[in-house]
Structures are given as structure tokens and as C-alpha cells.
Amino acid sequence: MLNRMINIWRKELMDSTRDRRALRQSILIPIIIGAFYAVFNPILASSISARAQDPVSIPVQGIENVGQDFIQLLGQFDITLEPYDGDLEAAVASGDQEAGLIIPAGFSSSIESEQPASLTLLMNQTAGGPMGGSFSTERLNLAIKTYNEQVAVARVQQRDFDPSLLTPINLDARDLASPEQLAGRFAALMLPILVGVIVVQGGLFIAIDVTAGEKERGTLEALLVTPASDIEVLIGKLAAVFTLSGVPLVLTFLGFWLGSNLLPDSISNGAVLPFSIVIVAVLVGLPLTLFIDMILMIVSVRTKAFKDAQSAATPVIFGCMIPGFAAAFIPPTSVAAHIIPIYGAAAVVGGMATSGGVVNPTAILLSVTGSLIGAAIAFVIALRFFNRERLLYSA
Amino acid sequence: MIQVNDLKKHYGTIKAVDGVSFNCPDGQITGLLGPNGAGKSTTLRMIAGLIKPMSGTVLIDGHDVAADPQTARATIGVQSDMIGVYPRLTPREQLRYYGCFYNLSGQKLEDRVNAVIKEFNMQEIADRRAEGFSRGQRQKIVLGRALVHDPRNIIMDEPTNGLDVMAVRETRDTIRMFRDQGRCVLFSTHYMDEAERLCDHIAIIVEGKIVAFGTPSELKNRTGQSNLEDAFVVLAGGREGLLRSELSQQEV
Numbered sequence: 001m002l003n004r005m006i007n008i009w010r011k012e013l014m015d016s017t018r019d020r021r022a023l024r025q026s027i028l029i030p031i032i033i034g035a036f037y038a039v040f041n042p043i044l045a046s047s048i049s050a051r052a053q054d055p056v057s058i059p060v061q062g063i064e065n066v067g068q069d070f071i072q073l074l075g076q077f078d079i080t081l082e083p084y085d086g087d088l089e090a091a092v093a094s095g096d097q098e099a100g101l102i103i104p105a106g107f108s109s110s111i112e113s114e115q116p117a118s119l120t121l122l123m124n125q126t127a128g129g130p131m132g133g134s135f136s137t138e139r140l141n142l143a144i145k146t147y148n149e150q151v152a153v154a155r156v157q158q159r160d161f162d163p164s165l166l167t168p169i170n171l172d173a174r175d176l177a178s179p180e181q182l183a184g185r186f187a188a189l190m191l192p193i194l195v196g197v198i199v200v201q202g203g204l205f206i207a208i209d210v211t212a213g214e215k216e217r218g219t220l221e222a223l224l225v226t227p228a229s230d231i232e233v234l235i236g237k238l239a240a241v242f243t244l245s246g247v248p249l250v251l252t253f254l255g256f257w258l259g260s261n262l263l264p265d266s267i268s269n270g271a272v273l274p275f276s277i278v279i280v281a282v283l284v285g286l287p288l289t290l291f292i293d294m295i296l297m298i299v300s301v302r303t304k305a306f307k308d309a310q311s312a313a314t315p316v317i318f319g320c321m322i323p324g325f326a327a328a329f330i331p332p333t334s335v336a337a338h339i340i341p342i343y344g345a346a347a348v349v350g351g352m353a354t355s356g357g358v359v360n361p362t363a364i365l366l367s368v369t370g371s372l373i374g375a376a377i378a379f380v381i382a383l384r385f386f387n388r389e390r391l392l393y394s395a
Numbered sequence: 396m397i398q399v400n401d402l403k404k405h406y407g408t409i410k411a412v413d414g415v416s417f418n419c420p421d422g423q424i425t426g427l428l429g430p431n432g433a434g435k436s437t438t439l440r441m442i443a444g445l446i447k448p449m450s451g452t453v454l455i456d457g458h459d460v461a462a463d464p465q466t467a468r469a470t471i472g473v474q475s476d477m478i479g480v481y482p483r484l485t486p487r488e489q490l491r492y493y494g495c496f497y498n499l500s501g502q503k504l505e506d507r508v509n510a511v512i513k514e515f516n517m518q519e520i521a522d523r524r525a526e527g528f529s530r531g532q533r534q535k536i537v538l539g540r541a542l543v544h545d546p547r548n549i550i551m552d553e554p555t556n557g558l559d560v561m562a563v564r565e566t567r568d569t570i571r572m573f574r575d576q577g578r579c580v581l582f583s584t585h586y587m588d589e590a591e592r593l594c595d596h597i598a599i600i601v602e603g604k605i606v607a608f609g610t611p612s613e614l615k616n617r618t619g620q621s622n623l624e625d626a627f628v629v630l631a632g633g634r635e636g637l638l639r640s641e642l643s644q645q646e647v
Binding site: 003004007014015218221222224225226 | 478
């Protein structure tokens with residue numbers, strides 16, 4: 001029995017690894033996806049971080065209405081005020097300028113006479129790309145808040161009051177994120193999605209090839225007249241699909257980790273993803289792969305040709321990606337939720353990235369259990385379809 | 396030896412095979428002759444264990460296909476009407492693959508693979524991937540993989556269908572060779588001349604039933620016809636019988 005299963009497994013591996021299309025689809029594309037995410041992740045982080053520290057130039061109308069103290073304070077925040085002629089509101093609305101400041105006449109005299117002074121801040125958060133305008137306005141807001149505080153403190157001191165009266169709460173905010181956690185900030189968003197994508201992408205082509213592909217080639221009948229039993233055929237083929245989809249899973253996460261860690265410090269800011277994420281991703285990913293492979297085989301075996309199987313498998317692709325997205329954006333509120341196949345595995349990986357590599361054994365165990373239960377149910381269903389008569393004549 | 400007894404397979408109201416019985420002795424060629432849709436392929440697939448019959452039995456060298464399918468399948472070599480091969484594997488690799496299913500391994504497997512390659516004159520193509528092989532070359536692989544375990548019983552479903560003249564001659568010579576080697580050969584065809592030239596016995600199947608069984612001479616004598624084609628038309632119920640058979644195939 002074992003010999004026959006190994007025979008089918010070996011042949012399917014040999015057959016599939018000689019197919020460039022299969023290799024490209026199952027090995028190369030997942031690795032490219034992983035590497036892309038790996039490089040994209042720190043570059044995005046680095047770009048956002050760099051952008052937040054870039055000097056900002058704000059176009060302003062009525063610059064003559066502010067005193068040097070205001071301009072100097074903004075300078076401490078790397079904000080330069082640039083006089084602007086023309087329709088500033090239109091320029092900001094059209095996105096030509098990320099933000100603009102309108103300083104009305106009498107601004108300085110109002111400050112000096114301790115009267116309320118007004119400023120108009122124009123902003124367009126869509127200017128300068130997805131995170132463009134927010135960088136300028138956030139810093140400008142912070143600078144003006146600081147100016148307000150300085151003026152208020154000066155006024156209180158003039159009246160011989162203790163300036164600390166203005167600050168009932170002293171907030172001591174410290175960012176304790178480790179380099180691993182910083183690295184995982186974006187990985188927590190990407191890795192759960194990657195889990196869903198990779199498991200389905202890796203197994204899709206091979207699962208179709210060993211089922212619908214065999215029907216289309218006209219070789220299935222020859223296989224089924226051999227003494228191999230239905231279960232031997234199923235397990236032999238499943239083993240091949242699992243092998244060929246497990247390899248890209250391992251390589252992709254390894255590639256992700258390598259990509260994240262080999263980037264220069266100037267891009268990664270010294271943030272590194274812990275290797276334990278790769279180990280856990282593979283640990284929860286392999287049982288999930290088994291489950292997904294089984295579903296792909298059930299779907300494919302009911303069709304007669306490769307293209308039919310590709311169409312039939314499309315809902316499975318989305319069915320795998322959606323829980324990955326869900327885990328990225330809606331992390332589980334209860335550890336029990338990790339038992340949900342795909343979502344649980346994706347959440348485990350996302351959770352590890354967020355925590356900088358802290359392993360949650362219960363979540364891992366639940367995720368593996370959920371995937372294995374799913375795989376067991378799918379196996380029972382698959383056995384119904386891997387019945388000689390159904391295999392040959394169902395579509 | 397293949398013994399078929401009262402085999403039935405119905406699809407809804409369509410009686411694809413309806414009480415078929417016949418025996419195929421060793422060292423002889425038995426032809427299953429019938430028009431398209433008569434139930435030839437369904438009968439052969441039930442004998443090969445691919446389709447479960449509703450009732451009836453198939454014994455292959457005494458092994459019941461329903462009760463002990465794996466042993467029964469190990470004693471037959473089947474060449475189906477689909478001559479698909481694995482395009483990315485060489486004929487030698489394909490023969491090894493099929494040989495392994497019959498517990499052949501090591502030197503014994505290699506010896507059988509080499510013997511089949513020689514028997515079907517495949518030396519030149521044995522180590523080339525099968526992508527782009529002609530129909531005749533693929534037919535050799537299909538026959539080879541059916542024979543790699545040296546079965547005593549051979550089942551062939553329309554083996555010369557779609558082949559060119561030379562490939563047809565080669566295939567017919569091969570079928571005769573199987574008989575001369577003492578094997579039991581059962582094959583289906585709708586070519587009358589092929590059945591008359593090759594078969595020791597012919598079972599004529601129409602609308603899922605065996606309407607006649609005998610040697611080609613016996614069938615001609617029984618109908619008073621001088622050639623098998625005319626004898627077949629008479630036994631099949633004339634033109635109306637053949638049309639009914641084709642219609643039932645379309646319904647299946």
C-alpha cells in the first residue's frame with residue numbers, strides 16, 4: 001500500500017517539477033510575492049519615517065502679520081513659512097500644496113494684547129500621496145500647540161502664577177517598541193494576508209494538474225485500472241500536492257524574513273523581524289496547506305479539464321484570501337477564534353509580528369487543530385469523490 | 396480467463412448493459428462487436444473494475460472483480476480507448492510508474508520495462524519525453540503500460556481507432572502475438588473486417604444485450620450471410636436496431 005502511494009507521489013513530483021508553468025506558478029510566484037512584501041515592508045516604514053522628519057515648507061498669506069517669535073518657534077519644528085501670492089485655498093484644494101496658512105491682519109497685536117487671535121489652516125490630506133498632507137498638518141498643529149503653551153505660560157508667569165497650573169497632567173509618553181516590534185508593525189499587516197495567498201497559490205496549479213489535468217490528458221483511466229485503491233490514489237496525489245505547496249510556503253516566509261533582515265539599516269532603521277515568526281508561520285501554515293490542498297483537489301476532481309478547474313477554484317482563492325485580510329485588520333478578540341482555519345493561522349502570524357516574536361502556544365495549538373480538523377473533514381469528503389466511477393465520469 | 400455473468404448497468408431508464416454473459420478463454424481472441432452506443436465500453440469498464448455493475452459477476456482467473464478488485468485488477472492489462480500519456484515523462488519512466496503498481500521493483504522491474512520496450516520496438520523513443528509523440532507512438536506506450544506486469548488477460552477498447560494504416564497493422568500483429576503467447580484477449584471494435592480477421596470468438600452486443608456469440612463462421616452460417624458485416628446487420632436487428640442503439644447512446 002505504502003509503495004503504491006510513494007509511487008504516485010514520486011511520479012507526480014517528477015511530472016510537476018518538469019513543468020515550467022507549474023514551477024513558475026507554485027514556486028516562483030509565491031517567492032516573488034514574499035520577497036516583494038519583505039522589501040516593500042521596511043521601505044514603506046522607512047519612507048514614512050523619513051517623511052515625518054523631512055523639513056516642511058508651508059505657503060502662507062499674511063506672513064507680515066506674525067512676529068519673529070512665531071516664525072522662530074516653527075523653525076524649531078523644521079517648518080519654514082513661505083509667502084504665497086495667489087489663490088492659496090485653490091492651490092491646496094487642487095493638491096498643488098499639501099497645506100497652507102492664512103494669518104489675518106492684527107494677529108500679532110491680538111497676541112500682545114492678550115486677545116484671542118485666529119489662524120486659518122488649509123489642508124488637503126490627499127495631496128502628496130496617500131500619507132502626504134497629514135505630515136505637514138500634524139507637525140504644524142504640534143508647533144502651534146507649543147506656541148500656544150509658551151504664550152500661555154508667559155502670561156501666567158506675568159501674573160505671578162505657577163505655570164504648572166496650566167498642566168494638571170504631566171504625560172510621560174515613552175515608546176517602548178523594540179526593533180522587532182517596529183519591524184513587525186507593517187509585517188503584522190502583510191504576513192496574515194500572505195498566509196492566505198501563499199497556501200492557495202502554491203497548491204492551486206498542482207492540485208488541478210493531478211486531478212482535472214490527468215482527466216484531460218486521458219491518463220486517469222489507465223491509473224485506475226491498476227491495483228491501486230481509491231484511497232492510495234488520493235493519498236499519493238495529496239502527498240505530491242502537499243509537498244509542492246509546502247515548499248513555496250517555507251521559501252516564501254524564509255524569503256520574507258531574509259528580505260526584511262538583509263536590507264541596509266538606512267532603510268530598515270535597524271528593525272529586524274525575529275526568525276521565530278518564520279518557524280511559527282511554517283508550523284501553522286503546513287496544516288493549513290493540507291486543508292487547502294484537499295479543498296482544491298475536491299473542487300478540481302469534479303471538473304473534466306484544466307481550465308474548468310481553474311474557474312471552479314476561483315471561489316477557493318477568494319475564500320482563502322478573505323480570512324487573511326480579516327485577520328490583518330480585525331485581530332481576534334478571543335484566543336478561541338484561532339481555531340477558525342485560515343483566519344486562525346493568519347492571526348497567529350500577525351500576532352507574532354505585532355508582539356515582536358512573542359509565541360502564543362495556545363493560539364498556535366488552536367490554529368493547527370482547526371486546520372487539521374478541516375483537513376480531516378475535507379479528506380472524508382474527498383474520499384467520496386475519489387471513487388473510480390465518480391472520478392472518471394463526474395464533471 | 397475472463398467469465399462474465401449476467402452483467403447489468405442502467406442509467407435511469409437507459410439500460411446501458413442489460414444481462415451480458417460470455418466467456419473469454421485463454422489463448423484466444425474474443426471480440427466484442429457492436430455499433431456505437433451498444434454497451435461495449437461500459438461492459439469492458441465493468442470487467443476492468445472501473446464501473447460497479449448493478450448486478451452480475453465478473454471473474455478474472457477466478458478472482459471476483461467486485462469482491463477482490465485489487466487482485467483481479469492485478470491479473471489484467473487494460474488498454475482503454477483514451478490513449479493519453481504523460482507528456483513530460485519518457486516511455487521508460489511511464490512503464491516504470493505502471494510497473495510499480497504491480498509490485499515490480501529493482502532489477503525485475505527494469506527487466507520487464509526493457510522487455511516491453513523491445514517487444515513494442517520503442518528503443519529509439521524510450522528515453523525521450525512523450526510530448527509531441529504521434530498517435531502510433533502513444534499507442535505503443537499505452538499498450539506497453541498495459542503489458543508491463545505481464546498479465547495473462549488483456550482488455551482492449553477499440554485499439555485501432557484513429558490509427559494510420561501501419562499502426563493498425565502493428566496493433567493487429569500485437570493482438571495476434573498476445574494470443575500466441577497464450578493470453579486471454581478481449582477487445583471491442585466496430586470494424587467488421589478487424590473482428591473477422593482477428594477473433595476466435597465474437598460476442599455481438601446491441602442495446603446492452605449479447606444477441607449472438609460464436610466464431611465468425613458460426614455467425615455467418617447462423618444468418619446465412621457470406622460476410623460478417625451482413626451477418627452483423629441481421630443479428631443487430633437490421634437498420635432499425637442499429638439506429639435504436641445509437642439513440643440510446645446519445646441519451647446515456
